[in-house]
Amino acid sequence: EADIYQTPRYLVIGTGKKITLECSQTMGHDKMYWYQQDPGMELHLIHYSYGVNSTEKGDLSSESTVSRIRTEHFPLTLESARPSHTSQYLCASSEEGAEQPQHFGDGTRLSIL
Amino acid sequence: SQELEQSPQSLIVQEGKNLTINCTSSKTLYGLYWYKQKYGEGLIFLMMLQKGGEEKSHEKITAKLDEKKQQSSLHITASQPSHAGIYLCGADYTGTASKLTFGTGTRLQVTL
Numbered sequence: 001e002a003d004i005y006q007t008p009r010y011l012v013i014g015t016g017k018k019i020t021l022e023c024s025q026t027m028g029h030d031k032m033y034w035y036q037q038d039p040g041m042e043l044h045l046i047h048y049s050y051g052v053n054s055t056e057k058g059d060l061s062s063e064s065t066v067s068r069i070r071t072e073h074f075p076l077t078l079e080s081a082r083p084s085h086t087s088q089y090l091c092a093s094s095e096e097g098a099e100q101p102q103h104f105g106d107g108t109r110l111s112i113l
Numbered sequence: 114s115q116e117l118e119q120s121p122q123s124l125i126v127q128e129g130k131n132l133t134i135n136c137t138s139s140k141t142l143y144g145l146y147w148y149k150q151k152y153g154e155g156l157i158f159l160m161m162l163q164k165g166g167e168e169k170s171h172e173k174i175t176a177k178l179d180e181k182k183q184q185s186s187l188h189i190t191a192s193q194p195s196h197a198g199i200y201l202c203g204a205d206y207t208g209t210a211s212k213l214t215f216g217t218g219t220r221l222q223v224t225l
Contacts, residue, residue, distance in 0.1 A: 006155075031211060042117075043156075043201070043215040050211075059212070090155055098210050099163060101146060102203075104155035 003027055006091050006105035014113050019078045021108045023091030032074040033102060035090040036060060043090065049074060081112045116140055117204050119216035127224050131190050134219045136202035138183040144205035145185045146213065147176050151198045159187075159200075197223045 004025040013019060025032065030051045035043040035058075045058030049068040063085070064078050074093075078085055088109050092102040118137045126132050136145065143164045148156040160169045162178035162185060169176050173190045189196055199220050203213040 033211075040217070042217045043203075045212055048211065059214075088153075092156075094210065098205075098208055099144060099161055100210050101158040101161055102156075102210075102213065103158065104148075106155045107153070109153065 004091060004093055004103055004105040006089075006108050008108060009106060010109050010111075012111045012113065013081060015080075015082055017081050019081050019110070021076045021089055021091075021110070023074045023076070023105060024072050025074075025093040025103075026072060027093065027095075027103070028071060029093035029103075030071065030096050031094045031100075031102075032068065033092040033094075034058070034064075034066060034074070034076050035092065036062065037088045037090055037107075039088075047076065081110075083112045086110060086112050116206075117202065117214055117216040119200075119202060119219050121219060122217070123220040123222075125222045125224060126192050128193060129191055131188065132192055132221070133189075134187045134200050134221075136185045136187070136204075136216055138204050140183070140204075140206055142178070142180075142183055142204055142206065143208040144210060145178050146203040146205070147185070147187055148201045148203060149198045150201060150218070156201065192221075192223050194223045194225065197221055 007022045034047040044060035046062040047066040090107045091105045094102045145162045147159040160176045166180035175188045199218040201218045
């Protein structure tokens with residue numbers, strides 16, 4: 001079992017609120033990722049990081065932002081939540097090197113009213 | 114993603130039956146990852162297949178990569194209720210295993 005944790009698991013919140021989704025891993029992985037997954041749809045990469053102070057946008061445009069101040073922590077923030085942000089958000093991490101699999105957390109299911 | 118097609122989209126099999134799920138890429142693969150997802154949860158890594166084509170097995174699950182066809186198959190032998198879930202393939206098109214492209218998944222139900 002991979003040691004990667006996401007909180008909260010579920011969040012229902014009103015429009016306009018600022019939200020931070022937490023992701024932590026205890027494996028010392030340099031690479032971390034955020035994916036967005038709508039029901040019945042594929043995962044889309046929205047942010048990734050290759051290490052501390054490194055963040056890049058993924059293939060799917062997102063209004064969220066991320067930070068990587070510590071190796072083990074990769075939080076995702078929405079400054080002003082909207083109903084269009086309703087989705088499942090999955091965090092993953094992997095070791096450096098090709099062929100290293102990504103290990104996923106259990107996800108945060110976000111609903112914006 | 115249209116770059117990566119999975120088939121079938123859903124599958125219902127009786128316990129004890131064998132089944133195969135396919136993942137076909139329209140671009141050259143550096144690597145192909147298979148994951149399993151239970152509803153509302155994260156992905157569990159199953160197997161990774163390297164460019165060049167190979168076959169791997171773990172318990173009752175066998176995965177193959179056909180380099181010529183750019184296609185991978187996941188075969189489950191003697192299915193059990195514990196095999197139920199969504200199976201996703203993830204393609205590495207860069208050789209870095211970082212920016213994976215995922216298929217839409219195959220939803221598997223195993224009936225008693």
